[in-house]
Amino acid sequence: MRTETRTTARPRLRRVLAPLAVTTTVVASVVVGALQLTAADAATGTLLSQGRPALASSTELGETPAAAAVDGNNATRWGSQWSDPQWLRVDLGSTATISQVVLQWEAAYAKAFQIQTSPDGNAWTTIYTTTTGNGGTQTLDVNGSGRYVRMYGTQRGTGYGYSLFEFKVYGTSGTQPTPTGGAGYVPANPQVTGVVPSTATPPPTNPPTTHHEFQANCSVSRSNLNDDPIVFFGLPGASHSHTFMGNTTTNANTTLQSLQAGGTACITPGDKSAYWMPTLYNGDTAVQPTGPQVIYYKSGVIDYRSVRPFPPGLRYVVGSPSSTLDEFRNHPGAVEGFECGDLTKQWDIPANCVAGSQLNVRFQAPSCWDGKYLDTPDHKSHMAYPVVGVCPSSHPVAVPMIEFKMAWPVSGNMANVHFSSGRGYSFHYDFYNAWDVPTLAALSNHCINGGLQCNPRGFDQYKPERGAALNENYVLP
Secondary structure, eight states: OOEEEEHHHHHHHOOOSSOOOSSSEOSSOOOOOOOEEOSSSSSSSSSTTTTEEESSSOOOOSSSOOGGGGGOTTTEEEEEOOOOOOEEEEEEEEEEEEEEEEEEEEEEEEEEEEEEEEESSSSOOEEEEOOOOOOOOEEEEEEOOOOOOOOEEEEESSSOEEEEEEEEEEEEEEOOOOTTSSOOOOEEEEEOOOOOOOOOOOOOOOOOOOOEEEEEEOEEEEEEEEETTTTTTTTTTOOOOOEEESSSSOOTTOOOHHHHSSSSOOOSSSSSOEEEEEEEEETTTEOOOOOOEEEEEEESSSGGGOOOOOOTTTEEEESTTTTOHHHHTTTTTTTTTTEEEEEEEOOOOOOOETOOOOOEEEEEOOOOOSSSSOOOOOSSSEEEEOOBBBBOOOOEOOOOEEEEEEEEOOOEETTTEEETSSGGGGGEHHHHHHHOOOHHHHHIIITTTOBBBBOTTSSTOGGGGOSSSSSTSSSOO
16 A cells, blocks of 8 residues: 655634644545545546535534535635534536546544545545545545535544645546536627717706616525536536525526426516525524515616626526635625624624624626626626726626615624625625516616616606506516
8 A cells, every 4th residue: 555645734714723833744544435546646537526515514603614625726715514424525427537626624624534435415425435534635536427526525634624725536427517518608699789888978967867766676596405406407416505495496497498498486476587695504403584585676777778688598696605704805795794783794794793783785786798608617707896887898788787775684692693605704695687578678768868866667766657567466568
């Protein structure tokens, strides 16, 4: 059996054990279907795990999510609770041949653990096992196959939990499904061409125009589902837990056609769009927003007259589950951050909220579209934020700016409150447009282009003489 050289990782992000002082050379006691190589040996195959959905048996107060172990960032980590056993699982998206696994441990490592594969996330095959792990960076040459790969820890090497900076799986993968069967580009049909971003300033009005928006009020339609039809289309159970609003049929296989055929939990029957965000937890208990949530449709550009409705099927992701606090605070969409009681513009979930208050977040989406694609491989590149109120020439089409204003009934001590994606600054959301085309056009034209502050009917109570876009049943008259 070959020996392995491990370089001990220094602890980061919390107080843990003091780093081991020296580099050690040890021999693993048991190996099943695997050989251990030195960390310096080149990886075999393609890195399959980075950015893929990851789940874990537990996290340390939500501060160390499973996704942090597959994000390619050595400054973030997954950390478990302080008990045995614990596991970390990554979904490769399709069946793959696994040739190598690299574990970069924090000082809290596994003494006894197994590497296992599975075709379905239920039945597991062990391809490596040891009872003499010593932490640091371990590079394991293995031979197995499966869609799911996990580290299953049975004995901690310290009094803390299990903590991995990175969990890397190498090998050869099969083809992963996409909404179009292609490379993740979904062309618009027709594409919008010949648009020049408007630099005009609308003329003054009497009374002055101060708003150009309408509301979509949508309740929770499905909750605690590990599906994401934009990021992980066709892969049920692949994502962290989400709370869905609007369309009542959203799942991993959602398409524009399935949304259009589905129902809606929005007050406007014509809004069959799907909206979703990471589930909020207080400890291990999911906390759902109660009642209709406010989703604004606004102008993100100075010339609000130039905003046109979303094309059917447009979808995108706002923010990122891997954001740092600084990235969230400086994100062009983080207009307000978190609020509760008298606290405003908090960039993480506050430590305490006044009893009886609610936790709120306000986060804005990009509002400039390239006119070419309904989706792109990163689910963001076809969209852009305005620059000083004007769309960039690369994304010349001004569309409504969505702003989430979510409220959760949780207050008091917030130490255990976190999202399924991690800390507060991991908040993000997804949008998949399935509005009835004439209804969205009527609201956009009347409220956004018309410079009004509308409710879901398209009625501005401050300018009642302008009328409403929809009737009392929230449909076109």
